[in-house]
Amino acid sequence: MTRTIDIPTFQAAVVRNCSPTLAGIKPASLFTYPGTYAHGDGSTTTETIAERRARLLNVIAQCNRELDPLGIHLSVLVWRPCGALVYAYRAKSLATYFADPRVQTALTSEGYDTRDLSACLVHLASRITLASNNVAECACSQTRCALPQQASCSKDCTCEFPHEIGYFLGYPYDDVHEFIVQRGENYKVFGAWKVYANVEQALATFDAYRACTQYFTFIYQQGCSLAQLAQATR
Template sequence: MRTQKGNHDSNHRHSNASGSSRAQLLPHPRRHQPASLFTYPGIYAHQDGSSATAPIADQRARLLNVIAQCNHKLDPLGIHLSVLVWRPCGALVYAYRPHSLATYLADPRAKTALAKEGYDTDNLPICLARLASRIALASTNAAECACDQARCALDHQARCNNSCTCEFPHEIGYFLGYPYDDVHQFIVQHGENYKVFGAWKVYTNVEQALTTFDSYRACTQYLTYIYQQGCTLGQLVQATR
């Protein structure tokens, strides 16, 4: 039976703090999420799955140039950006802390589960290339892996789904640093029967998860605020250190 979630809606803990009070709610560095995914909008692949034409190749090159500039500033601060998948509706960009991610994936709770899916967690670049390939294969649109030439398992003569939703392999939670037990239960229970649905689907420590969700919201609000005040990319990162 699906667990009722009405009494555990994470939104009821939303904080209206602002300015310096929001800064006090920022997540402690030891609880930093090791990685995140976001979609950068634009046309980066053809909907029929055909090879990239010159305009799309140019779009990709422009974005990769911007990301290279960002990495020049972020790498010294322990953060790196990589494009995992090109899609007709945007590029799927992975922002991660290499050291923190490698440490997280080295834990047997992640390492053993990922090895069963063909991941080599001892080699982070190869591991991320494997993830990119599996995301592309799981996608409902004409996604193309940015790490190699793998494409999704679509009939390339047919038009793909026009939506910008992206399907992910169930192990994606490990690459986002979610609690090991929650990722395991998500896989075992096929995403059902969770207790709370916030940044991830929670199966185990509800109170700790709600506190973490509050911290994420406060961090987002605060960083948005100081960005609007003119903070640079490097200053935004330093604000959470």
């Protein structure tokens, strides 16, 4: 089922899923905006997929007019049968994060050019799309409709979700690296991500994310715009 495509509904989804990024305490956020935005589920509708995509892109463009001047940008990373994968990010914060030599090495090994964020996002999108397209033919029968919290595939196969996406969300390097090495197992704490190191710091971060989301949801419902939210913690 396609969620209503209008500014209030989309903005509410941004607040629910991206408040820490709006507040500047998280470099980026990712969420699925439900709806049929690609062929694959056999559903019928009077509105074509192309029209639906165009409507959502128009809504996102209007939001970006508010947020771009504040260093925040929204874009559709991948169109999928279950929804549009929307990425909200602060380019400067990501550039700082990608300056970590360990992150650069990890991403370069997967074909990313960390000097070019736009190119990185294109490559990430292609890897997500490849995993989604290949899952139907994979013997492991994994479902790849959700995000990186999913269990990792038990085989080295083409359906494997590109778990380096954790770097694009600003998760701690050690946790992303160990998640990939451990194939999502043997973690110490599970919150916004699976934690393998610095548990206390991660728990404090989870609390900060929750508090931020609760506060931003409240003041958004009182009439604050996305731009006002993005400036609320300055």
